[in-house]
Amino acid sequence: MLGLVCMLDGKGMKKGVNALKNFNLEKVKEASLFNLDYTLECIKFCLKNNYIYRVSSSVIPYPDLWNWREDRDILEKLKLIKKYSSKIRLIIHPDQFVVLNSNSEKVIENSLKILESQVQFAKLAGISELILHIGKKDGVEKFIQTYKELDSYTKSILVLENCHYYKANEVLELCEKIETPMVLDVHHARVTKDENYDVEKIKNSWKNKKPLAHISSGKDSIDDKSHSDYISEEDIKKYIWLFKDFDVEIEAKKKEKALKKAVDTIGIYSL
Numbered sequence: 001m002l003g004l005v006c007m008l009d010g011k012g013m014k015k016g017v018n019a020l021k022n023f024n025l026e027k028v029k030e031a032s033l034f035n036l037d038y039t040l041e042c043i044k045f046c047l048k049n050n051y052i053y054r055v056s057s058s059v060i061p062y063p064d065l066w067n068w069r070e071d072r073d074i075l076e077k078l079k080l081i082k083k084y085s086s087k088i089r090l091i092i093h094p095d096q097f098v099v100l101n102s103n104s105e106k107v108i109e110n111s112l113k114i115l116e117s118q119v120q121f122a123k124l125a126g127i128s129e130l131i132l133h134i135g136k137k138d139g140v141e142k143f144i145q146t147y148k149e150l151d152s153y154t155k156s157i158l159v160l161e162n163c164h165y166y167k168a169n170e171v172l173e174l175c176e177k178i179e180t181p182m183v184l185d186v187h188h189a190r191v192t193k194d195e196n197y198d199v200e201k202i203k204n205s206w207k208n209k210k211p212l213a214h215i216s217s218g219k220d221s222i223d224d225k226s227h228s229d230y231i232s233e234e235d236i237k238k239y240i241w242l243f244k245d246f247d248v249e250i251e252a253k254k255k256e257k258a259l260k261k262a263v264d265t266i267g268i269y270s271l
Contacts, residue, residue, distance in 0.1 A: 002263065003052040003091070003249035008042060008256050015061040028061050032068060035059040036077035039125075043084050051259065052089040052247050055127055063117045069124075078124040085126025089247060091212070093131040093161075094118045100132070100146040101139030108146060119154045129212065130154075131183055133163040140174055147178055155180070161214065162188050164225060168197035172205065181206045184246070185214040186239050191223050203245060213242055216251035229254040236265040243270070 007013065016031030017024055039059055046053040060068050068074050084090075098111045098118075115132075122130055134143050150158070160175050161183035162168040168182075168189045175182040182205045189195050203211045217232040218224030230252050242248055243266055252258035 001050060001052050001089070001247045002243075002259055003054060003089075003247060004042060004046050004256060004259060005054045005249055005251055006042075006056040007038070008045065009254050011038070013038065013056050013058045015058070017061075020062070023062060023065055025066055028066065029068075029071065029074070032060050032074060033077060035061075036074070036081065040077070040081055040084075043081065043088060043090070045256070047084070047088055049256075049259075052091065052249070054091045054093060054249055055125060057092055057094050057118060060117075060121060063121075064113060069120060075124070078121075082124065082126035085128070089129075090125065090127040091129045091131060091249070092118060092122050092127050096133075098132060099135040101135040101142035103136075103142075112146075115150075115154065119157070122157060123153065128157060129159050129181075129183075130157045131159055131161050131212075133161055134166050134171065134174065137165045140170075143174070144178060159183050159212070161185055162192075162197075164188055164191055167192050167194035168202075169194065172198065172201055175205050176201070181209070181211070183212045183214065184242075185216075186242060187214070187216040187218070187235075187251075191218075191225055199241075211246045212249070213246040214249045214251050215239055215242060227251050227253055230258045231262050231265075233265055236262060237269050240266070240269045 013035045014031035016028035036059060039055055043053055094114060098114050099107055100111055102108050118130060134140065159181040160171050162171040162185050168184060172182050182202050184197065184202050189197060215231055215235065217228040217235045219226040219228045231250060250259050250262055
C-alpha cells in the first residue's frame with residue numbers, strides 16, 4: 001500500500017494562535033478539534049483509496065501547555081479515530097526537536113517530554129508506529145542509553161528511520177541491536193551515498209509485520225534534500241521493487257495528487 005503523509009493538498013492543520021505568547025486555551029482547543037476532524041477526514045479518504053496514513057504530529061497544538069488528555073471533547077474525537085485503526089495502518093513521526101542522543105541533558109529531557117506526549121496521543125488514536133531518527137551524528141551509544149530508559153509501550157511502537165546523518169546500514173545495525181524495526185527511506189540513502197543496504201535484513205527487522213518505507217524525489221536535483229511536488233517517473237522505475245514488499249509513504253508536496261500519479265506510474269512499470 002501507498003501512504004498519505006499528514007494532510008491533503010492545500011489544506012493544513014491549525015494551531016489556534018500564531019505565537020506562544022498569544023496562547024489562548026479556547027482557541028487552541030478549537031484548533032485541536034478541527035485537526036481531529038480533519039484527521040478523520042484524511043483517514044476516510046485513505047480508506048476509500050486503499051492507502052495507509054501518517055497522522056500529523058501537530059494535531060494537538062501546544063500539548064504541554066494544557067491538559068488535553070483529560071478533555072472530554074478531545075477524548076471523544078480520539079475514540080472515533082481509534083475505531084478506524086483496525087482498518088488502516090496509522091503512523092506518526094514526531095518533529096526534529098525529538099533528539100534522544102543530544103549532548104545536552106536539557107534537550108534530552110525536553111525530547112522525552114515531547115515523545116511521551118506523542119506516545120500518549122498515539123495510544124489514544126490507535127497509531128501503530130512512531131518513527132524516529134537516531135539524532136545527532138556519532139551519538140549511537142547515547143541513543144541506546146536513552147532508549148533503555150523508555151517504557152515498554154513506547155519501545156513497542158517505536159521504529160527507526162535512516163536520515164541524512166546516518167546511513168541505512170548504520171541504522172539497521174542499531175535496530176538489530178535494540179530489536180526494533182527499521183523504516184527504509186530510499187531518498188535519504190541516496191543523499192548519503194549509501195544504496196548498498198541489505199533489503200532482506202531490513203524486511204526481517206519487522207518480523208511478522210509488513211515493513212514500512214519512504215520515497216521522495218529531490219526538488220531541484222537527484223540528491224536535493226528537499227522534497228519535490230511529485231515522485232519522478234525515474235524514481236518510480238528505479239525503486240519499483242520497493243512497492244512489492246513494503247508499505248510506502250509518499251513524501252511529496254502535492255500529497256494525494258502525488259499519490260494518484262505514483263499509483264498510475266507504478267502500474268506502468270509493474271506490467
